[in-house]
Amino acid sequence: MSGVFVGMPAFPEAARSAVRDERLRRNLRHATHTIRDKRARAVAELADWAELREAGKRIKDRTLRHLDAHLLRLEEAVTAAGGTVHWAADAAEANRIVADLVRATGETEVVKVKSMATQEIGLNEALEAEGIRAYETDLAELIVQLGEDRPSHILVPAIHRNRGEIRDIFRDTMGSWGRPAPEGLSDSPAELAEAARLHLREKFLRAKVGISGANFMVAETGTLVVVESEGNGRMCLTLPETLISVVGIEKVVPEWRDLEVFLQTL
Structure with a gap:
């Protein structure tokens, strides 16, 4: 791994052009202030916020000290529940495993x-090289994909785009990926969300293979936890006949009760 996403320019090169982009700076200023305000309100609802963070840290530290045992326990639990565990040492092996699993289904989407x-790990690019098209269903990731762009933030990948830019992306490119944007689409959040919903519903109902990550993996039960806020997670996890979850080993927690701490913190 080079330490950057596939296709990403070096930071000095990207920074030189980005800091001169006044629209980008306005977008980021508005979005980051909104996110920080919302986070502050959420934290204020929890009287034991600091204690929760410390409890989560201790669980993670304890897990790492015995990670090998937790991973084996997780594999046993997933297998007992009817799943299959594949181990990958690096990005290339992970991509190869996923591509092989998709090909085994006979699907190309x-x-x-x-x-x-x-x-x-550059999975979408690796699948494309194998003739498999991956459709992003998270709203922000959809915006990034349709705009032939790259994500700019770990939580909000399209934070660098404003509503007008998103409207233009939907209007200009949705048709080449599936259902086109409605005629006369405005930049109102409700209309943009509805355009995305209609576009994606077609994909959900057709897809035979879903790919996810996971927020947590519970070694005790073999449970993979996927937290989402748009409904796309449930559609991807339940409608396709085959589900492939690509998860880093750092997502493991030992016991079901550990989720009490992490889900509150999240």
């Missing part, structure tokens, strides 16, 4: 839940 792990 997959729908995806937002996943930083698959972004970091």
